[in-house]
Amino acid sequence: MPHLSVPGAELYYEADGPASAPCVLLIHAGCATLRMWDPLVPALAQDHYVVRFDTRGFGQTRTDDVKFSDRDDARDVLEHLGVTRATVVGASRGGRIALDLALESPETVTGVATVGSGPSGFPDTELTDEEDAAFDGLDDAYEDADWERMTRLETALWVVGPRRDESTLDPAFVETAYALNRPNIVHRAEAPVSVPLEPPAYDRVADLRMPVLATVGEFDLSFELASQAFLIDAVPGAEGYIFSDTAHLPSVEHPEEFNAVLTGWLAEHGL
Missing domain, CATH: 3.40.50.1820 (Alpha/Beta hydrolase fold, catalytic domain)
Structure with a gap:
């Protein structure tokens, strides 16, 4: 490596x-x-x-x-x-x-x-209501030092997006999206x-x-x-x-x- x-x-x-x-x-x-x-x-x-x-x-x-x-x-x-x-x-x-x-x-x-x-x-810039709520969830996970939850929420916010329904997306893409962020959990602290x-x-x-x-x-x-x-x-x-x-x-x-x-x-x- x-x-x-x-x-x-x-x-x-x-x-x-x-x-x-x-x-x-x-x-x-x-x-x-x-x-x-x-x-x-x-x-x-x-x-x-x-x-x-x-x-x-x-x-x-x-x-x-x-x-x-x-x-x-x-x-x-x-x-x-x-x-x-x-x-x-x-x-x-x-x-x-x-x-x-x-x-x-x-x-x-x-x-x-x-x-x-x-x-x-x-x-x-001013956030939409959906974006504001999603960032609140990220803040809560950060305060709890729940890095796994924070990483899942981060992927859902950014890669899925607050204006899309994850269940309507290509399952292979969704799986890849979460897998791409998962290695970063160990670095959160x-x-x-x-x-x-x-x-x-x-x-x-x-x-x-x-x-x-x-x-x-x-x-x-x-x-x-x-x-x-x-x-x-x-x-x-x-x-x-x-x-x-x-x-x-x-x-x-x-x-x-x-x-x-x-x-x-x-x-x-x-x-």
Whole structure:
């Protein structure tokens, strides 16, 4: 199992495809691990060097309770593999990390694709009643330190979505969704502290000059829908795409459509 030693952590990573090909760095969502990208890698790795890692607090990465930078971790993984430039694809918090990395190290990032993501510093938006009730349930589970219940509720909120009925969804997808978040239960009591980008990306995304693709699922939470609309409006030349009939993880629920959108955008921009 490949692990990279960095200050305060052992980062688990995987790399597929020819190392000489253009690199795509995949950063997972907070309700999953790097395994969420499994359906995409075989096709993407045919003509790209596909790199992914479990961020601190997730999957097979081990961390101490220390201050750290998500951007440093991403750069360390790329440097370890000899990659100097990469297109960064991030889902949820992974997209936030991708945008932060692009602003902090524009010489490293050739393009950014976000999935249900907003920039760091995005202002709070009003929740719907369903979203508010779901977050109350998450808060209760956190207060009780009931990590298993919290993880189940988190998956139901984000991946199923408050506007959908789980019983109407593909059972195989639902099973996969819960399985993707389950390995994170053992990390819930960990407390590494992520050092934020200053100033945050919200005030700076207009400075981005690389291609940006902002995507979201139509049944994602309201503030993720607002974040995607903001990115399209604020980033010069940004492109957008809304995946139908999915919530927070369209790459898992509709991998063929997601792969077609992503690879088409990569080809269009020579990435």
